[in-house]
Amino acid sequence: MTVSRPRRAWIAGLALALAAGAVSAALPARAEEPVVVFAAASLKNALDEASAAWTKETGKTSRLSYAGSNALAKQIESGAPADLFFSADLAWMDYAEKNGTIRPETRTNLLRNAIVLVAPKGANTKIPLEPGVDLAKALAGGRLAMGNVEAVPAGKYGKAALEKLGAWDGVKSQVAQAENVRAALLLVSRGEAPLGIVYATDAASDPSVDVVATFPEGSHPPIVYPAALTKESRNADGAAFLSYLRSPAARPFFERQGFVVIGTEKRS
Structure with missing residues (x-):
């Protein structure tokens, strides 16, 4: 039987299509890219839990990188491939916005926190944080x-609070400055420093420290955590993850660590 030229072309095309399908079926499906999140070190416990829950719910993944907000903002400015920036203060988010490294329309304030004075577990230290407090005496050379x-x-919050209380000049020569708040917490947890200033949420995450006192709210600027998508992000799941972090589903993960979710504060 003679096969016409158009029919031969159609058969050849079908064969090629079937062959291509067989090859593609043999290759594994390309995994979706994870959402890369640059987040303040103090968010680690809560954000690890939220990310795991989001993955379980959606099948999508995230890659979380923790450090001081200042270091993260600088890394993003230098071209680090992040999809989402989650800062521990407004100033570094302002910095990112001013330098054009975030999308301002996605910026949102998510959380509040507090700063506390901590000591190693069992130190039985009692220091009232009131004007004129003598922290130098409490440090006893430490x-x-x-x-x-x-x-x-x-x-920055800690320094502002100490200045407001009139205690900064007395201790500034004894300050051990760490690259992020979790590193400062570790110095106290290990007993390498008799006192430290960290977030209330950090203190709650470490059973090796005791909270000595909470700094009065009026002694420092409000502690607000903003988040935003980065300008260079090309991952469509970034917006979905940010939306999840803003949703009621994520609220328990933050509250369990001691954060206050903005918009849920109790009014007196």
Whole structure:
């Protein structure tokens, strides 16, 4: 039987299509890219849990990178491939916005926190944080662990509070400045510093420290955690993950660590 030229072309095309289908079926499906999140170190416990829950719910994944907000903002500015920036203060998010590295329309304030004075577990230290407090005496020659007071948000809040209470000049020569708040917490947890200033949420995450006192709210600027998508993000799942973090589903993960979710504060 003679096969016409158009029919031969159709058969050849079908054969090629079937062959291509067989090859593609043999290859594994390309995995979706994870959402890359640059987040303040103090968010680690809560964000690890939220990310795991999001993955379980959607099948999508995230890759979380933790450090001081200052370091993360600088890394993003230098071209680090992040999809989402989650800062521990407004100033470093302002910095990112000013430098055009985030999408301002996606920026949202998500959480509040507090700063506390901590001591190693069982130290039985009692220090009222009131104007005129003498922290130098309480340190007894030891070091006061804090995040870098010029860059790390927790360090900046801590310095502001000590200045407000009139205690900064007495302890500034004894401050051990760490690259992020979790590093400052570790100095106290290990007993390498008798006192430290960290977030309330960090203190709650470490059973090796005791909270000595909470700094009065009026002694430092409000502690607000904003998040935003980065300008260079090309991952469509970034917006979905940010939306999840803003949803009621994520709220328990933050509250369990001691954060206050903005918009849920109790009014007196």
